[in-house]
Amino acid sequence: MPQLFSPSANRLPLWIALSVGFVLAVAGAITAYHLWGPKLYAPEQPIPFSHAIHMQKAGMNCIACHSSALHSAKAGVPDSQSCLACHKHILPDSPKLARLHASANPDSPNYTGEPFRWNKVNKLAAHVQFDHSAHVNRGVGCTTCHEGIDTQERTTAIPDMSMGWCLSCHRSPYGIRPLEEISNPAYQDDPELSDRLIEQWQIDPGTNCNTCHH
Ligand code: HEC
Ligand code: HEC
Ligand code: HEC
Ligand code: HEC
Ligand code: HEC
Secondary structure (H helix, E strand, C coil): CHHHHCCCHHHHHHHHHHHHHHHHHHHHHHHHHHHHCCCCCCCCCCCCCCHHHHHHHCCCCHHHHCHHHHCCCCCCCCCHHHHHHHHCCCCCCCHHHHHHHHHHCCCCCCCCCCCCCCCCCCCCCCCCCCCHHHHHCCCECHHHHCCCHHHCCCCCCCCCCCHHHHHHHHHCCCCECCHHHCCCCCCCCCHHHHHHHHHHCCCCCCCCHHHHCC
16 A cells, blocks of 8 residues: 555545554454453462563473472472572562562561462362373373463463363373473474384373272
8 A cells, every 4th residue: 555655644644543443453352352252260379470481581491390290199389499599689679579588588678477379270170180290201291281381471271171181182192202301391292203102101091980080
């Protein structure tokens, strides 16, 4: 539309009107998406912790903060001291970290010792048994189940934690990777390698009711 860029000033109002109209349309579409689009559970946290920052800016991996996943049912969340190992020095005065220092840093002038709790994001019903170590030691990567968490500003729940989701993989396993890639969110899924590992490691997840319900 070259005429929009012509020097004739009398087209300027039209151009502005078109631009404003376009911006409003986009804003409307975004609002509609937020109002009526899919909603995923992402509770507010006492400290606005971002996986995106820690994976991308701090270059960490999942196991650095969730090492229990390797040897127990729970992956767990890191304690405040492990945050302070960095944050006594990195952005020590950030208001986003005030609650951390108040709770766990006796050197801080605002120290109260009052603990805080992270709000649970993923919740399976109590009648289901899930075990992290049974998965990650058999080549199922963190982000095969927690897809996209490494780019999230606010932690969001697994969209579908239904029995159908578990069974879809237990009946016909997918996404198996070399063990050293378990906590690498950049790993590119390789179906051929996955099938080879399934055979080599004789991977055969249970599908009986008592595999997951006791
Ligand atoms: C710097 C430490 C750190 C790193 C690195 C880290 N996490 Fe976390 N993670 C946390 C903290 C703190 C929470 C609790 C706050 C929240 O839910 O955002 C959490 C929460 C979670 C939760 C939700 C817990 C719940 O309540 O259900 C999942 C799932 C998770 N992390 C997976 C991962 C995965 C996968 C990676 C690697 C891609 C990773 N984390 C890397 C610190 C970390
Ligand atoms: C096979 C799918 C699967 C894999 C692989 C997996 N998770 Fe999970 N994760 C889950 C489910 C399901 C829950 C909810 C468990 C519950 O509510 O009992 C969960 C919960 C969590 C939680 C919340 C705290 C807890 O222990 O319940 C964290 C943190 C977490 N996962 C991190 C990780 C990390 C880090 C990895 C990789 C080392 C990983 N997960 C691999 C499915 C998976
Ligand atoms: C390995 C070091 C390291 C550890 C451990 C660590 N962080 Fe961080 N954190 C960083 C870096 C690097 C940044 C980004 C700094 C920047 O933006 O310049 C950051 C940023 C943040 C921010 C944003 C602050 C702001 O003002 O933008 C919050 C909040 C935060 N971290 C919370 C936590 C919590 C909670 C823990 C413990 C679960 C934790 N961090 C553990 C390195 C770390
Ligand atoms: C992406 C694939 C995948 C998903 C999704 C998945 N699993 Fe698994 N699961 C596996 C694999 C692989 C094993 C290991 C099988 C083996 O060792 O031969 C396993 C093992 C298990 C075990 C240990 C018993 C056994 O059969 O080896 C339990 C319990 C289990 N899964 C429960 C669950 C539940 C509950 C869910 C859903 C919340 C789930 N799994 C989702 C792939 C998956
Ligand atoms: C691989 C794991 C797995 C296996 C095997 C499994 N279930 Fe489930 N089951 C689940 C999960 C996950 C849920 C959903 C829990 C939730 O909503 O938090 C569930 C939910 C249920 C529910 C509750 C219904 C509902 O809507 O919440 C019943 C009843 C049930 N399962 C029965 C069975 C029976 C019977 C079998 C054997 C034929 C079986 N399950 C096998 C994982 C499993």
